[in-house]
Amino acid sequence: MTSEVHESYKALARNDVTEQKRLCRELYKSAYYIPSFLFSSKLIDMGEEIEKIIYIASLAKMGYTDLAFHIFESEREKIERYLLICNEEDLNIASDLLFLVEEFEKVPKEISRRMDKVSGNLHSCFIWNEIRKLKENLTTFKLCLSGKNDIVKIVEDTDDAFVKTRASYCLYNLGIVECRKHLTEKYLRHEEKVKLGIDASDDIYYFENLEDISKKVWYFNYQDEHMHFFTYPEYNIHFLRFENEILVIDCGSQPREFCIVDIEGFLAQKGYSTNMIKAVLISHAHYDHYSFVQYLPHQIPVYATKETIDLIFIMNRECLRGKKINFIQYAEEFEIGKFKVSAFPNGHILGSAGFDIHFGNRRLIYTGDFSLHSQMILEGMSLQEILKKGKVTYLVSEHTYGMKDFAIKYEDAARCLAHAVDFLVKLKLKVFIPAFSIGRAQEVLAIINAYCRTRPKVIVDGLAKEISLYYLEKREKNFFYNVSLGNSNDVENNIKKADVVVASSGMLQPNSIAVKYVQLLNGSAFGFIKSGYIEEQQYIHEMIKVIKNFEVHYFDIPLSAHSNYFEILHTLKILNPEKIILVHGQGLKGL
Secondary structure, eight states: OOHHHHHHHHHHHTTOHHHHHHHHHHHHHTTOHHHHHHHHHHHHHTTOGGGHHHHHHHHHHHTOHHHHHHHHHHTHHHHHHHHHHSOGGGHHHHHHHHTTOSOGGGSOHHHHHHHHHHTTTOHHHHHHHHHHHHHHTTTSHHHHHHHHHHHHHHHHHOOOHHHHHHHHHHHHHTTOGGGGGGOOGGGSOHHHHHHHTOOOTTOOSSOOOOHHHHTTEEESOEEOSSOEEEEOTTSEEEEEEETTEEEEEEEEOOOOSSOOOOHHHHHHHTTOOGGGEEEEEOOOSOGGGTTTGGGSOTTSOEEEEHHHHHHHHHHHGGGGTTOOEEEEOBTOOEEETTEEEEEEEOSSSTTOEEEEEEETTEEEEEOOSOOSSOOSSSOOOOHHHHHTTOOOSEEEEEETTTTOOOOOOHHHHHHHHHHHHHHHHHTTOEEEEEOOTTTHHHHHHHHHHHHOTTOOOEEEETTHHHHHHHHHHHOSSOOOTTEEEOOTTOHHHHHHHOSEEEESOTTOOTTOHHHHHHHHHTTSOEEEEEOSOOOTTOTHHHHHHHHSSSSSEEEEOOOOSSOOHHHHHHHHHHHOOSEEEEEEESOOTTO
16 A cells, blocks of 8 residues: 555545545546445535535436436525536536536526636536537527537547437437437436437436325325224324224334323214224334334234234334234235225335225225335335225325435445445444344345445344344345344443444434444544434434534435335325325425
C-alpha cells in the first residue's frame, strides 16, 4: 500500500468529508452507481447538500429515471443553485442530471455558459451543450440539418447508455427519427415510453394521477348495506362485521408504557358485543399485531399459520396462554360461522399471511403487512394469484410507507447495505446493525452472506439469535456462514471478536441488547447502519443525533419488509377493488 493510499484510508476511517467526496466521484466515474448513491446519501445526511447533484445523477444511472426527474423538478431552484457553485470537474455529472430536463431552454443561462466553457474537455457536457445549441437554433429546417449529422454520430459512438438514450430521445423529438434505435427503455421515463408506444405496464417506480384511486379510498373504517369494517383507534385491531357475526383481524399495538384497550366498550358504542366475535385471525408474529389477543375472552379461537404461532411462543408466550389455537395453511379454505377464509403468503416475514375472506356474495382481501417485492429469504406477495380467484370487492391494505414517495428496489437497497459493510470492514471499523428480531435480522444476515466480499465475522445477539435458528430450521437457504451467536452477558467480548454485530431490538427499545452495544461503542469510531424504521417518538432518536457526528459512520439504508409507496399504488391499481380501506399508516401521498 502506497503512503498516499494509506493516508486516504486513515482519512476515510475518521469520517473525513473531503475524502468521502473524492471516493464518491471516483465510484460514479467508474460506473459504480449504487455505491455512489450510497455515499452521496451519507454525505447529504452529514449536511453536504451539494451532493444532491451526484445523488440524483446516480439514481438516474441506476435506472430510476422518473424518481430522479421528480426530485430534480421538486427541488429545481435549489439544485440549479448548486450547479452554479459546484466544482468544474463535477459538471460532467451535472450534465447527466440536465439530460433529465425536458426543455433545455429553461436551464438558466449562467449554467449553460458554465457547460459551454468546459464542453471541450468533458464528453457529456459537450453532447448536452451541442443538443442545447441545436434546439436553440432550430428556426428553420435548414439549420436543423446543418448541425445534426455530427452530433448524431457523436451520440451513436458514446459508450454511456444513459447519455446515449437521453440524447437520442432529445434528437428524436427534434425530428431525427433514426435516433429511436439508440433508446434503452431503462433510461426512459414512464410518460416517454407511453408516447413512444412502448409497453410500460410493468413499470412501478413512476408518479401517476391518483384521481381514480382516490374515489375508492376509505381510511380505517367503511360501512355499507353488506358489511362493516372498522378499526380500534390507534391500534392494529380490526373488526369485520357481517350480519350478526364479527371477525377480529390482528389484535395488537406497539409496546407502550401504559395503554388501556376496552374492546367490549368499543364494540358496545357501535351496537355490537364481544359475543358476536367468532374468531381472531393473526396475520404475523410482530408484536403490534398480536399483543392484545390476551385481552379477548379465552373461548374465542385464534387462527394463524404454525410458523406465526411458533414465533409468538418464542417471543411472548404469555400472550397466547389459555387460547384455543387453530393452525392454518396457505390456500386451504376453512369456515368460521358465515365467513369462508383462506390464507395466502404475503411476503412480509416467515409465516405471515394475508386473508381472502368471502361472506354473502362479497369478497374481502386483507393484505396484512405485506411485501410486493421478494426479499432474500421470502418471495413477495403475488397479485396474480389473488386475481385468479376473481373480483375483489373490498381491499384492506396496509400503507406504512404511504407518505414516503421515495424508494429504490429491495435488491439495490440490499447491495447498498453490503457496500456499507464492506467499506467499514476494510477500514477496520466495527459495524453495528440494530434489527428486528423477526425478519429483519435474518435478512441482514442473508444479505451479508450473499453480497459482502469481505466475508466479515458476524455475531447475532438478543432475541434475534433464537429467531435466526428457527428461520434456519424452516428455510432451505443457509444464511449462517461466518455467523456466531453472541453471549448477551458479555457484549464487550462480542465486539472484540466480531467485524459486524446484528442485534435486536430493531426499535432500540430501552434496556434491549441493541442499546447496550450502542452505549459501549459510542465515543469510538464505528459504523452504525440503520436498516429500517425507528419510531419518531423513540428516545433513541436523541442517541442517533449524537451518533451522527464526525466520529461515527452513519448509514440510513431503506431496507424494508413492507411494500414501498410505489408498490402500494401498484397493488391498488392491479387488484382494482370496488372499495379500498387503508389501515396501518398515516395516509397516502397524492390523495
